Amino acid sequence: MTRTTRLVAVAVALALLTGCTANPTTPSEPTGGASADGTSSALPTRASSELADWATALDDRDDYSARWVAVGDSISEGMGASTVDSRWIDLTLDGLRERYPTDDVPGGVGYRPAAFAVAPPASTWARWASSSEGSVSASSRTADLGYRSVTLGAGATTTYPFTGTDLDLWWSSGRGTFSYTVDDGDAVEVDTRDSMATSGISSVTGLDAGAHTVTIHAETPVDIEGLTAFDGDRDRGITLFDSSRSGATARTFTADLPGYLDSIAATKPDLVTITLGANDAFSRTPDQFEDDYRTLIDGLQSLDDPPSVMLMGEFVPGTNLTEGLAGDASEYDAVVQRLADETGSAYIDLADALPADGVASLLSADGVHPNDAGQRVIADYVLDQLSVR
Template sequence: MTNRRTFMRAGGLLATGVAVTAAASGPARASSPATSLPLLTWHAALANRRYAPAVVAVLGSSSSEGVGASGPGRGYVPVLAENLRTAFPVAGAAGGANYVAAWGTPRWWPVTGGGTRVDTAGWGLKAVDLAGPEESLTYRFSGTSVQVWHDGAPEIVVDGGTVVVRGPGRIHGFVTFDGDEEKGIQVFNGGHGGRTSGDFAERAAAWAPRLRSIRPHLVILQLGINDWRIGVPAAEMKRNLLTIIETVRVNSGTDPSFVVYGTPRVGADRRIQDHTRFTEAWREIAAEDTGGPGGASGVAYFDLAARQPSPSSDNTHGLYCDDLVHMTDRGAAFTADALLSFIRP
C-alpha cells in the first residue's frame, strides 16, 4: 500500500492508498485530421482553475529533472509552473513546489539525508528506502501544507517549514502547496535523468498508481532522446510512448490531454541512427491518436527543434551546457516560454 500524509501548518493529517491498472499498447491508429481539440481537457481545466486545480504531470528524462540548471526552480518544469501561474493567476493560490522526489541527480537537490536510492518505484521512478530510525530525509519547504508520499510507516515530523522523515519505510517524495490545494495550477514533475521510454513503459506499476492522487489534466511526455542516444529503434520508442499514453488514460480518471515533446538532436557525436526517424515517430503519435474528444487526437506534438537549431550545430545563444545535451538556465527558460505559448488557449 502506498500512502500519502498531508500536514497542514496547524497539524492536520490524512492517509490514503491507491492501486494501478496496467495497459498495453495496441496497433497504430488511423490518421485523423489536425484539429485544435487535443488540448481540450487541459483548456477546460484551466478555465475552471478558480474552483478546482488545473493539473500538469510530467514524465521525462534529465531535461525534465533539471540537470544543467544552476539551482532549484530553474529547470524548464518549475519555470513552466511559474509561467502558468503568472499568465493565469488565481487569488489566494500562489502555488507551491508541488512534487519533489526523495532524491535527484542535480547537485542542488533540495532533499538531504541518507538511505538507499531506488529507481524502480514512485512517481518519476524515484524513491529512498530508509532501513530504520537511524536513516532520515529532510526537506525544507514554504507554503501552506505538505504531503509525504511513502510506503510503510515511517516517522514524519513537521516543524514549521521543515519535514524530517525517519525509517523504516520507502519514501517517494514530498508534495508542497501554497494555497493551491483546492484551486490554481499544480505541476507534478516526474523527470528522471537517463530514463528511456522503455523504463516508464515497462515499470508502469511503479508510477501509474500516483495518477489517482495527481489527477492530471495535461501530461507532458519528454521521452525518446535517450532512446536515440543508446540505439533504441524509433519504432520501439513509439510503441513505448503509446503504452505510456494508454496507461495514463486507464489510471488517471481525468481523460487528460497529452503533449509529446520533440527534442532537437543533442550531443556533438554522430550516431548511425537517424534522428529524423524519432521526429517522425513523435509526430505520428499525435497524428494517429484517436483517444481525444469525439475520436480525434488527444495528443499534441511540441516540436522544440522548430524553435531552435540543434545544439551540436549552433549553440551561440547559450541554450545548452558545454555537453551540448542539457539545458542551461537560459535554455530551460526558453523552453518553458515556448511550452507556455504552445499549451495556452
C-alpha cells in the same frame, strides 16, 4: 467526482505557435473576443480538441486545481540548470501562474521526488534534503513519479525544507513503519503495511504560509517517494508534478505500467507532457521505441479520467544527440509526430524553440542539456503552447 463529469465543456481555442522569442511579451491572461459582425474571434483549432481538458482546467482554476504532470528524461528533469528552480518546467509553471492568476493563491512548487537523478557537473542539486542521519540512499525500484524514491534504513532520519500551507508526503506501501514531524509539531506514525495501494500519501493541511521543515524518521526500512508542497493551491490554481528522470526511456515508465499509472492517477492530472526519445535512440530501434512510447500513451489514455497529452520532440539540430544512435534521429522524430496524430495528442518540437544558429550558447558544457538561458527559452516556448488563446 471527476473533472470530466462535474464540468461543462468550456468553448476555448488553443493555438500551437511555431517559433519562440527569448524576450516574450509581458504575460497576460488571453481572452476570447468577437469581431464586428458578432462572430467569435477565437476560432477552434486542431489543438482545441487535443488540449481540451487542459483548457477546461485552466478556465476553472478558481474552483478546481489545474494539474500538470511532466514526464520525461533529463531534459525535463532539468540537467544543465544551475538550480532546481531554474528548470524549464518550473519556469513554465511560474509563467502559467502569471498568465492565469488565481486570487489569494501564490502556489507551491508542487511534487518533487525524494531525490533527483541529475548528476554533476551539469547539475549539483540531486539531493535536496537539508540533513540526513543513518542509512539514506536513492532508489529506482519503485514505480513512483519518476522512479526517484529514497530508502531509509531502520533508525535513519532525513529532513526536507518546504514552503507553503499544505504538504503531501508520498511513500511506498508494504515496507514498514516511520514517523514524520512538521516543524516542532507532534510526530505522526505511519505503518505502510496497512495500505493495499502501490503507494500512499500522508497529508498535512492548515499550516501558516511560509517556510517549514518535515522530518522523517524510519523505525524499519521504508521508501519515501516524494513531497508535494502546496501554497494555497491544493484545490485551486495550477500545480506541477515532476515525473521525469535523467536517463529515462519510454521503457522506464512501462516496465511496471500498472504501478506507474497508479502514481499518475493519484495526481488527478489534466495535462501530461512527455519528453522522451533521446535515451531510447541509443538502445532501441525506431520500431521498438514506437512500441514502448505507444504503450505509455495508451496507458495514460486508459485512465478513468484521461488527461490531455502533449508529446515533445527533443532532437535539436546542433546538439550532441545525433551520433551513436540505433537509427537516424529523424526517424525517432517521425515516430513522435506519428504517435501524436494517431493518438490524438498535441505535438510540439523543441527544435522550434532552440535556434539552429547559436544553439551552443544555450547549452551546458556537454552540448546536450540546456543551461539556464536555454531553460528560459524552452520555458517561454512551452508556455505559449500551453496558453489558452
